Amino acid sequence: MDFRKHQPIYMQIADVILSDILERKISDGDRIPSVRELAISLEVNPNTVQRSYQWLQDVQIIFQKRGIGFFLSDKVYEKTMEVRKEEYLRDELPNTLRTGKLLNVGIETIANIYEKL
Amino acid sequence: MDFRKHQPIYMQIADVILSDILERKISDGDRIPSVRELAISLEVNPNTVQRSYQWLQDVQIIFQKRGIGFFLSDKVYEKTMEVRKEEYLRDELPNTLRTGKLLNVGIETIANIYEKL
Amino acid sequence: MDFRKHQPIYMQIADVILSDILERKISDGDRIPSVRELAISLEVNPNTVQRSYQWLQDVQIIFQKRGIGFFLSDKVYEKTMEVRKEEYLRDELPNTLRTGKLLNVGIETIANIYEKL
Amino acid sequence: MDFRKHQPIYMQIADVILSDILERKISDGDRIPSVRELAISLEVNPNTVQRSYQWLQDVQIIFQKRGIGFFLSDKVYEKTMEVRKEEYLRDELPNTLRTGKLLNVGIETIANIYEKL
DNA sequence: GTGGTCTAGACCACC
DNA sequence: GTGGTCTAGACCACA
Structure with a gap:
C-alpha cells in the first residue's frame, strides 16, 4: 500500500482484489483473506480493510458467509469489468478528455x- | 462552478483561466479579475479563488504585481501548451485510451x- | 441454511423446529436430532446447533435429558401457538401492515x- | 439514540433524517447539520454520524457541497419513499410474513x- | 469552518 | 475464529 497517494488506502486495497480477479488469479466462490489477516499482512488497521470489503460487498463483488468469511460472488469477472468500466466512464476518461480539450487536442x-494502439 | 464534482473548486477555476488562454481569449500581459471580483461573480469563497491564483502562479502562468493585481506571464500560450501537451500525448492520453480498449469502450x-464536456 | 441472510443461522435452525411443530410433523415427547447429527446434516458448526437448542430450551419448547438427548415439551403445539400468535395478531402483523399501507404496498x-416464502 | 437496540446507531441516525423528510419537516435543497454539530448534539462520535451521511449519500437522499456541508437532494420525498419501501419489501415484510406462516396465519x-386498518 | 481518512483499541453477535 | 460497530483522537484537503 502506498500511504502517500491521493487515492485512499481502502480503495487501493479494493483495487488489489479487483486486479486479482481481472488477472484470473481468483474467481467465483473463492474465499478471500479475513479482515484481520489482510490487515496484518498489509500493515494497516483492520477498520481500513473492513471498509474495502464493505465497498466490495456493496458493489456485489464479494458476499459474506456469516461467521466464516468473505467469498467472491458468481460471475465475478463480468461484474468486475462492469464496475471498472463504470468508474472509468465517470472519472478517468472524462478527466483525460477534459485536459485534452484544454490543450486543443481534437477528437480526430x-x-x-x-x-493505432 | 460545480460543488458536487470530485474535482476541487479551485482547480475548476484554474481550468477556466487555462481554457481562456488556450482559446486565445486572453493573452500575455492581460490582467485577470481580482480575487474579490472573481469570488463574487462565481459565488465562491475568496480563499478559494486565492488558492487558484496561487496554483497558477506556482506553474508560472500568471504573476502578481503587488497592490495592483494578477497578470498573464509572457508567452503564456506557448508555455502552457508545450509543457503539458507533449507529456499528454505521449503518456496520459494513450494510457487512458489503452484502458478504455481493455474495457471495451469504443471510440464512439x-x-x-x-x-458533451 | 442460508449463510447470506441477515437472520442468524441459529434462529434459522430454530425456525425449522418450530415449523415442524406447527405443521404437526413432530409433537410432545418426541426426540429431536442430536446436536451432532443435525450439525452434520445441515453442514453447520455444532456450536451453532447448540445455540439453537439452548434458545428453544430457554423458551421451554424443548427440554434436555442429560446424556440422552433433547425432547419436545408437553403441550408444545399449544404453548408455541398461544404465546406467539396472540402477540403476533395484536401487534406485529398490524404494525407491519400499517407501514405497508403507508408505503403504498398493496395486498396483492x-x-x-x-x-413465495 | 438508543445504544441498547440491535439496530446500529448510524442507521438510527439515518432513520431520523428519513422520518423528518417523510413528515415534511425538511425538504429539497435544505442543509442538514454538519457532521460535527450533529455528533455533539446526539452525543455520538463524529465517525458515526459520518457513516450515516455516507449511507444517505449512497442512496442519493443527500449530496455534498465541497467544504460547505450536506444538502437534501431533489425529489427527496419520493426517493425516501422508495428507499424505505425497498427495505420494507426486502426485510420487514418477509420477516413478519414468515412468522405468520409459522403460526398458521393464512393470507386471508x-x-x-x-x-380493516 | 466543512467532510474524508486512518489508527488504536474496545466490545459485540455469531459460527 | 469471523465480521460489525463504536469511540477517541489525529491529520488532511478543501472552502
Missing part, C-alpha cells in the same frame, strides 16, 4: 491514437 | 463524452 | 411474497 | 386485517 487526434 | 463512446 | 404484493 | 386473515 484522439481517434487516431486510439486506432 | 469516447467521442460522445468528448463532445 | 403482500400475498405474492407470502406465497 | 392477513388480507382481512389489512383491509
